[in-house]
Amino acid sequence: MIKKNRLFTPGPTPLLPAAQTAMASYGAHHRTADFRALFARVLADVKEFIGTKNDVLVLSSSGTGFMEASVSNLTSPGDRVLVLTAGKFGERWASLAKAFGCSVETVTAPYGETFSLEEVRRKLSPTIRCVYMQATESSTGVRHDVERIAELVRTSSDTRPDTLLVVDAITGLGTTRLDVDDWGVDVIIGGSQKALMIPPGLAYGAIGERAWQRMETAKSPRYYFDLRKERKSAAKAETAYTPATSLFAGLAAALDYVRQMGDGNLAAGRDALIANAELCAAMTRAGVEALGLKLFAPSSPAAALTAVAAPAGVDSTAICKRFRDQFGAVVANGQAEMKGQLFRIAHIGYYDYLDTVGVLAALEHVIAEATGRPVEFGCAVRAAQQVYAKVR
Amino acid sequence: MIKKNRLFTPGPTPLLPAAQTAMASYGAHHRTADFRALFARVLADVKEFIGTKNDVLVLSSSGTGFMEASVSNLTSPGDRVLVLTAGKFGERWASLAKAFGCSVETVTAPYGETFSLEEVRRKLSPTIRCVYMQATESSTGVRHDVERIAELVRTSSDTRPDTLLVVDAITGLGTTRLDVDDWGVDVIIGGSQKALMIPPGLAYGAIGERAWQRMETAKSPRYYFDLRKERKSAAKAETAYTPATSLFAGLAAALDYVRQMGDGNLAAGRDALIANAELCAAMTRAGVEALGLKLFAPSSPAAALTAVAAPAGVDSTAICKRFRDQFGAVVANGQAEMKGQLFRIAHIGYYDYLDTVGVLAALEHVIAEATGRPVEFGCAVRAAQQVYAKVR
Numbered sequence: 053m054i055k056k057n058r059l060f061t062p063g064p065t066p067l068l069p070a071a072q073t074a075m076a077s078y079g080a081h082h083r084t085a086d087f088r089a090l091f092a093r094v095l096a097d098v099k100e101f102i103g104t105k106n107d108v109l110v111l112s113s114s115g116t117g118f119m120e121a122s123v124s125n126l127t128s129p130g131d132r133v134l135v136l137t138a139g140k141f142g143e144r145w146a147s148l149a150k151a152f153g154c155s156v157e158t159v160t161a162p163y164g165e166t167f168s169l170e171e172v173r174r175k176l177s178p179t180i181r182c183v184y185m186q187a188t189e190s191s192t193g194v195r196h197d198v199e200r201i202a203e204l205v206r207t208s209s210d211t212r213p214d215t216l217l218v219v220d221a222i223t224g225l226g227t228t229r230l231d232v233d234d235w236g237v238d239v240i241i242g243g244s245q246k247a248l249m250i251p252p253g254l255a256y257g258a259i260g261e262r263a264w265q266r267m268e269t270a271k272s273p274r275y276y277f278d279l280r281k282e283r284k285s286a287a288k289a290e291t292a293y294t295p296a297t298s299l300f301a302g303l304a305a306a307l308d309y310v311r312q313m314g315d316g317n318l319a320a321g322r323d324a325l326i327a328n329a330e331l332c333a334a335m336t337r338a339g340v341e342a343l344g345l346k347l348f349a350p351s352s353p354a355a356a357l358t359a360v361a362a363p364a365g366v367d368s369t370a371i372c373k374r375f376r377d378q379f380g381a382v383v384a385n386g387q388a389e390m391k392g393q394l395f396r397i398a399h400i401g402y403y404d405y406l407d408t409v410g411v412l413a414a415l416e417h418v419i420a421e422a423t424g425r426p427v428e429f430g431c432a433v434r435a436a437q438q439v440y441a442k443v444r
Numbered sequence: 445m446i447k448k449n450r451l452f453t454p455g456p457t458p459l460l461p462a463a464q465t466a467m468a469s470y471g472a473h474h475r476t477a478d479f480r481a482l483f484a485r486v487l488a489d490v491k492e493f494i495g496t497k498n499d500v501l502v503l504s505s506s507g508t509g510f511m512e513a514s515v516s517n518l519t520s521p522g523d524r525v526l527v528l529t530a531g532k533f534g535e536r537w538a539s540l541a542k543a544f545g546c547s548v549e550t551v552t553a554p555y556g557e558t559f560s561l562e563e564v565r566r567k568l569s570p571t572i573r574c575v576y577m578q579a580t581e582s583s584t585g586v587r588h589d590v591e592r593i594a595e596l597v598r599t600s601s602d603t604r605p606d607t608l609l610v611v612d613a614i615t616g617l618g619t620t621r622l623d624v625d626d627w628g629v630d631v632i633i634g635g636s637q638k639a640l641m642i643p644p645g646l647a648y649g650a651i652g653e654r655a656w657q658r659m660e661t662a663k664s665p666r667y668y669f670d671l672r673k674e675r676k677s678a679a680k681a682e683t684a685y686t687p688a689t690s691l692f693a694g695l696a697a698a699l700d701y702v703r704q705m706g707d708g709n710l711a712a713g714r715d716a717l718i719a720n721a722e723l724c725a726a727m728t729r730a731g732v733e734a735l736g737l738k739l740f741a742p743s744s745p746a747a748a749l750t751a752v753a754a755p756a757g758v759d760s761t762a763i764c765k766r767f768r769d770q771f772g773a774v775v776a777n778g779q780a781e782m783k784g785q786l787f788r789i790a791h792i793g794y795y796d797y798l799d800t801v802g803v804l805a806a807l808e809h810v811i812a813e814a815t816g817r818p819v820e821f822g823c824a825v826r827a828a829q830q831v832y833a834k835v836r
Contacts, residue, residue, distance in 0.1 A: 054705075054720050054796040057461075069449075076468050313446075328446050378836075379797055404446045405771055409805040410798030413825055417833065429833070430826030433805055437821035441809065444770075 055380025060411055062190040062223050062357040062384060062398040068249035068309055071302035075250070078301035087297060088289035094300055095286060097307040100318040101248075102225065102240060104232045104258040109282050110303070111255045112296040115222040115243035118255035120148055121277035122184070122218045122239050126263060128271035129153030131181040136167050136201065140191035140387045141220060145184040152272045154181075163192050163390060164359070166352045173204050181266075182216045187224025187240075191387045193349040193359030193396060195228055202235040216263055222246055222255075226310075226322060227329040227356040227400050238263040246356075247325055249309070249401040250302040259283075325401070329355040332399035332408045335439045339412040339432035343419055348394045357384075357398040366422050368395040374422060379414040405440065409433050447772025452803055454582040454615050454749040454776060454790040460641035460701055463694035467642070470693035479689060480681040486692055487678060489699040492710040493640075494617065494632060496624045496650040501674050502695070503647045504688040507614040507635035510647035512540055513669035514576070514610045514631050518655060520663035521545030523573040528559050528593065532583035532779045533612060537576040544664045546573075555584045555782060556751070558744045565596050573658075574608045579616025579632075583779045585741040585751030585788060587620055594627040608655055614638055614647075618702075618714060619721040619748040619792050630655040638748075639717055641701070641793040642694040651675075717793070721747040724791035724800045727831045731804040731824035735811055740786045749776075749790040758814050760787040766814060771806040797832065801825050 059066050080086040091110075099108040111117055123145075127133060133154045135145045138161035149156045159175050161167045176183070183205055188195050198219055205217045216238040221230055225240070226247020232240050237260070244254035259279060267280050276293060285292045307318065314321025333355040337347060340360050348359035362368035368385055369392050375381045384396040397411055412432040420427035451458050472478040483502075491500040503509055515537075519525060525546045527537045530553035541548045551567050553559045568575070575597050580587050590611055597609045608630040613622055617632070618639020624632050629652070636646035651671060659672050668685060677684045699710065706713025725747040729739060732752050740751035754760035760777055761784050767773045776788040789803060804824040812819035 053723055054717075054794060056794070056796045056798070058798060073468075076465075325446075331445055381798070402446060402448075404448045405806060406448070406450060406773070406798070406802030409825070410802040413801040413805070413829060414797060416829065417836075420833075428826075429829035430822030433801070433825045434820075434822030437805060437808065441812075441821070444809070 058379070058381045058407070060381055060383045060397045062246075062396060062400055063243065064245040064252055065247075065249060065398060065401040066403065067251065068306050068402050070309055071250045071305040074305035075298040075302040078298045080297060082291065082295050082297050087300075090300055090304055091291065091295070092289040094304050094307065097304070097311075097318060098256050099258070101307060101310065101322050102232060102242070102258045103230070103319055103322070104240070106233065106258040106260045107264070107283055107286070108256065108258050109279060109286060110300070111277065111282065112253065112291070112293070112299075113255050113277070114252055115220070115241060115255045116144065117277060118241040118257050119144065119220055121274065121279050122241065123148045123152050123154070124272040124274035124277055125267045125279045126182050126216055126218070126239070126270050127152060127154050128269070130155060132157060132179045133182045133184060134159065134175055134180045136172060136183065136185040136196070137161075138166060138192065138194055138196070139163055139186070139189035140390075141186050141189055145220070149184065164194065164349045166194050166196050167201070169197070169200055169204060172201055176204060176215065178214070180215050182218055184218050185220070187219050187221035187228055187230060188354035188356045190223040190357060190396075191390065193347075193354050193357050195352050195354040198224075198230060198237065199235050202237055206236045216266060223354070223356040223400055226325045228354065229326060232258060244299060244303060247329070247401045248303060248306045250299060250306050253296045253299045254303060326355065328403070329399045331440070331443055332403050333358055335408050335436035336397055336399065336412065338435040338439045339415070342435035343416065343427065343432045345419070356400050357396050359394050359396045361394050362392065363419065363423050367392040371395050371418055371422055374418045375414060378417065381411055381414055383411075409436055412436050447770075450771070450773045450799070452773055452775045452789045454638075454788060454792055455635065456637040456644055457639075457641060457790060457793040458795065459643065460698050460794050462701055463642045463697040466697035467690040467694040470690045472689060474683065474687050474689050479692070482692055482696055483683065483687070484681040486696050486699065489696070489703075489710060490648050491650070493699060493702065493714050494624060494634070494650050495622070495711055495714070496632070498625065498650040498652045499656070499675055499678070500648065500650050501671060501678060502692070503669065503674065504645065504683070504685070504691075505647050505669070506644055507612070507633060507647045508536065509669060510633040510649050511536065511612055513666065513671055514633065515540045515544050515546070516664040516666035516669055517659045517671045518574050518608055518610070518631070518662050519544060519546050520661070522547060524549060524571045525574045525576060526551065526567055526572045528564065528575065528577040528588070529553075530558060530584065530586055530588070531555055531578070531581035533578050533581055537612070541576065556586065556741045558586050558588050559593070561589070561592055561596060564593055568596060568607065570606070572607050574610055576610050577612070579611050579613035579620055579622060580746035580748045582615040582749060582788075583782065585739075585746050585749050587744050587746040590616075590622060590629065591627050594629055598628045608658060615746070615748040615792055618717045620746065621718060624650060636691060636695060639721070639793045640695060640698045642691060642698050645688045645691045646695060718747065720795070721791040723832070723835055724795050725750055727800050727828035728789055728791065728804065730827040730831045731807070734827035735808065735819065735824045737811070748792050749788050751786050751788045753786050754784065755811065755815050759784045763787050763810055763814055766810045767806060770809065773803055773806055775803075801828055804828050
């Protein structure tokens with residue numbers, strides 16, 4: 053049977069056709085009025101998409117580049133930082149901060165869970181310069197409570213405004229509500245290959261005033277990721293270094309699409325995109341549970357993706373392989389030491405009803421063959437349909 | 445919810461991404477060595493795809509253009525021709541033949557059925573110059589028995605070799621087995637926007653020696669569709685008039701894809717494409733019947749598409765509208781006087797498992813809402829999955 057290339061991975065995600073066309077046809081030089089107009093428009097639209105009054109930057113790098121920038125621009129060697137970690141991306145924050153010579157405190161939650169707010173409160177102290185966290189931890193499918201943690205950072209110590217909150221929302225933006233300014237998030241980070249439906253290569257983010265001030269004294273080395281330099285260039289609708297021009301053209305097309313989803317209003321479109329991910333996720337969770345499988349993150353599941361525990365005695369590597377070989381569907385395995393234990397189905401960005409029931413129907417065959425036990429065909433699909441029908 | 449543009453129509457069909465890329469990037473002039481090389485390659489590949497030793501032509505027109513060519517090049521005004529008609533495309537043959545002044549005999553089957561071979565035999569006579577038919581009638585979802593009818597034309601009268609058999613296989617090629625040369629089909633016609641997965645704009649076909657001979661005496665007027673002129677040009681790897689160049693680039697990419705489906709063998713790839721359509725169709729028929737719906741062409745269903753009778757009291761126009769509005773899925777209504785009575789789901793070309801179960805799951809919602817009667821969610825999907833699991 054024909055197998056279309058179908059990404060169900062939490063980034064890269066399925067490409068928006070209008071963005072593909074825009075990328076294929078874009079060829080302007082970056083030091084021209086044409087590109088400056090495109091760049092200015094993208095910055096304004098990203099600002100509206102994030103929903104912030106803060107300055108917005110788009111870097112030509114993956115999301116990890118913006119994560120690094122949030123360490124190198126905001127810390128000095130020896131600074132104490134607090135990393136909230138509950139998965140591979142939380143661990144990345146810790147590695148990054150260590151690489152720049154920070155003294156790293158952590159609040160850790162087991163894989164598949166979110167943090168104890170009480171523990172976060174206890175770890176916050178006047179000497180913590182930055183708190184680093186994820187909005188959604190894509191390695192485990194968990195949604196963290198950014199609003200609550202921001203409130204703790206803001207109120208639980210008299211150290212505020214010295215402690216900055218940096219949120220990696222690379223899979224969070226466009227899949228979960230984030231009132232960045234209201235909650236007092238100092239830096240928020242997104243990536244192009246997630247809810248914005250284009251390939252990897254751009255990272256975007258919003259940076260608040262207190263973070264800009266910190267940069268004046270932060271001494272960690274940075275050059276390509278020097279955010280003050282980017283800000284100065286952006287004020288002239290330019291980038292400091294050569295930007296990934298075609299990806300900007302794609303991003304503009306994707307933001308137009310999101311605006312159309314909101315009938316001309318980009319913020320409404322973003323909310324519709326979030327609602328889409330929430331519905332795909334709710335359908336998928338229902339389907340997975342109807343199949344007798346266990347969610348890997350049952351208590352705080354993200355809408356970005358659904359992580360599913362491999363059934364007893366089955367390696368999730370085999371499940372991912374069956375998905376790919378039999379259906380052309382690329383489902384993500386667990387990462388690092390979680391490899392083999394779970395698989396992950398994404399709902400970030402450009403997914404619709406047919407994608408969602410399709411991957412569940414495929415999952416029924418995959419589980420039947422991987423476990424060797426009978427599966428009632430249609431049971432996962434039906435559960436998903438019941439969720440869908442209720443919302444309709 | 446996001447609604448992707450999803451064509452389930454029996455042409456145009458979903459586009460092959462590799463063909464889209466090839467079309468977007470192709471810009472050669474048509475009177476160059478570059479285009480001649482592309483054109484020669486496409487002709488050779490189309491020949492292998494059809495599976496014929498006859499000369500192959502590709503015209504820059506829709507399939508109807510090649511149908512017209514098969515009338516204007518093979519008949520003279522006043523010629524008696526026999527049209528086998530069981531739907532809107534059979535009726536098109538009759539209209540075309542009349543437009544060129546032929547005296548048209550018909551064998552008619554009711555919509556949803558195929559011809560009585562006995563009646564075909566009775567209507568064949570020494571004075572019939574051409575027999576025109578479809579391989580699959582896309583307006584009703586019926587597969588006609590080309591092999592049997594070819595045999596009748598070949599053996600049932602002593603008029604052979606004077607009676608030519610012309611088969612519109614526009615939706616037939618790549619969805620049903622057609623041993624053109626063995627069966628003695630004089631002209632067979634295909635279209636680009638069907639099993640070959642590119643947009644409309646090219647028609648292709650194979651023309652046997654007896655048809656070429658007929659053209660020497662046929663007096664109907666033709667110019668753009670003068671096949672002898674095209675044949676002469678093709679011998680020099682050229683087209684008589686300006687060809688739709690980017691579509692040729694797309695066709696080349698699509699034929700490469702089919703060859704890959706056959707592990708390097710184009711004929712094997714075509715057979716795999718046919719098997720794909722057969723499986724999608726079998727899954728869809730099982731799903732439709734599990735939902736309690738009636739097939740419009742139960743006795744001789746084509747693999748190209750499944751035509752489904754609208755349930756009692758429901759206009760199929762409303763069904764098509766729900767598909768489009770709610771799921772972004774474009775399903776075809778009945779044509780002309782069949783409008784409102786049936787809807788059609790295609791399996792031609794680039795469809796996979798997820799497409800097939802996805803449209804069936806959507807159909808369950810559509811039928812539940814259109815009829816107002818309860819539907820057991822998952823029942824159509826399950827029936828399709830059972831068909832799939834048996835083949836695996």
